[in-house]
Amino acid sequence: MKLAVWDTYVTTKEGGRMHFDILVPEAITDPAVVYQYGRDYLQSRHQEGQELAARECRFCHVEEATAPMVAAIGEKGYFIVEMEGC
Secondary structure (H helix, E strand, C coil): CEEEEEEEEEECCCCCEEEEEEEEECCCCCHHHHHHHHHHHHHHCCCCCCCCCCCCEEEEEEEECCHHHHHHHHHHCCEEEEEECC
């Protein structure tokens, strides 16, 4: 399975920075869908309401999914790779 990687940066409520990737099936190209997944993730990290739009979240590249990624996508529709401040 090929996944589209959306590179995402968000300023936290505390003023820090979160950097994470939102991975979705390659066929999902609607930014609104990806942004909603990002907002769902932010809510799970108690960062709901933080800005998430094109400036903070951009398509980056396509990569091959691993087994854990495929499982998460089957369950939630997306997979998050936490990179900084998450």
